[in-house]
Amino acid sequence: MTVYDPIPPLPIRIVARRFGGWHVSITRAAPPVQHLKQSYDAVAPRWDRIMRRTDSRAAYRALLAADVGVARLPSDAPVLDCGAGTGALSLALWKIRGGPQGQVACDLSAAMRDAARAAFRAHGARIGVDAGDITALPYADDRFALTMAAHVCEHLPDPVDALAEMARVTRPGGQVLVVMTRDGLAGRLIQARWATHVVTPDMGRAIMRQAGLTRVTSRAAPAIGGLARRSVVLSGYVPDAGARV
Numbered sequence: 001m002t003v004y005d006p007i008p009p010l011p012i013r014i015v016a017r018r019f020g021g022w023h024v025s026i027t028r029a030a031p032p033v034q035h036l037k038q039s040y041d042a043v044a045p046r047w048d049r050i051m052r053r054t055d056s057r058a059a060y061r062a063l064l065a066a067d068v069g070v071a072r073l074p075s076d077a078p079v080l081d082c083g084a085g086t087g088a089l090s091l092a093l094w095k096i097r098g099g100p101q102g103q104v105a106c107d108l109s110a111a112m113r114d115a116a117r118a119a120f121r122a123h124g125a126r127i128g129v130d131a132g133d134i135t136a137l138p139y140a141d142d143r144f145a146l147t148m149a150a151h152v153c154e155h156l157p158d159p160v161d162a163l164a165e166m167a168r169v170t171r172p173g174g175q176v177l178v179v180m181t182r183d184g185l186a187g188r189l190i191q192a193r194w195a196t197h198v199v200t201p202d203m204g205r206a207i208m209r210q211a212g213l214t215r216v217t218s219r220a221a222p223a224i225g226g227l228a229r230r231s232v233v234l235s236g237y238v239p240d241a242g243a244r245v
């Protein structure tokens with residue numbers, strides 16, 4: 001009897017090439033959730049310094065300010081930031097919108113959540129912080145007008161799982177905004193350290209559509225602190241009621 005090695009579903013694809021009738025690929029398994037949680041608990045005390053060094057806060061503010069959907073968001077619209085880390089994306093949105101009610105941030109790592117709470121307190125931002133896994137969010141269907149995630153979905157064996165779950169908690173007509181690691185030198189270095197997916201804009205749009213989102217677009221991140229070199233900004237909308245599958 002032939003015994004095959006068990007291959008985890010949808011692993012991180014490092015290389016995939018076609019040579020005539022041959023298809024050669026090298027893949028790497030995505031780290032288990034528990035391992036990710038521990039890694040981010042360990043890095044949490046240094047995360048804000050990393051964000052400052054890469055000027056990611058300014059870049060997040062610029063990318064949100066340039067987004068048409070965000071610009072049209074009513075000031076009391078409920079917003080969720082998934083895998084919020086120390087809260088850089090949440091804070092950027094909070095500042096752009098002038099301190100609205102109804103923003104929530106969630107993360108898998110307790111140390112990241114503590115750091116986010118401290119950052120929100122320091123900025124006087126009333127943003128709730130919850131424990132939450134992006135593939136099983138602790139929120140009711142259709143709750144948020146905007147659901148965001150920056151540099152989180154690429155950690156999952158299948159990013160579509162996360163996008164579909166973000167779509168579930170977003171109301172019909174609401175927006176899902178995702179920043180993912182771009183394929184390129186910077187992205188490959190991040191991949192080597194964290195075993196993350198890297199995406200091209202085409203791949204990003206394809207996975208957004210696979211998650212059931214419509215009016216999908218991709219654009220480069222602002223060229224601040226190298227974020228453009230390492231990120232793709234993806235936007236999509238939950239189909240209006242009736243059109244939803």
Ligand SMILES: C[S@@+](CC[C@H](N)C(=O)[O-])C[C@H]1O[C@@H](n2cnc3c(N)ncnc32)[C@H](O)[C@@H]1O
Pocket residue numbers: 033036037040051082083084085086087088089106107108109112132133134135149150151152155
């Ligand atoms: C690269 S950091 C990005 C943090 C933040 N979004 C930012 O841009 O600064 C990834 C974050 O996602 C969180 N994370 C990883 N897997 C997650 C999951 N399955 N559900 C929720 N959060 C997750 C980590 O704990 C970490 O805080």
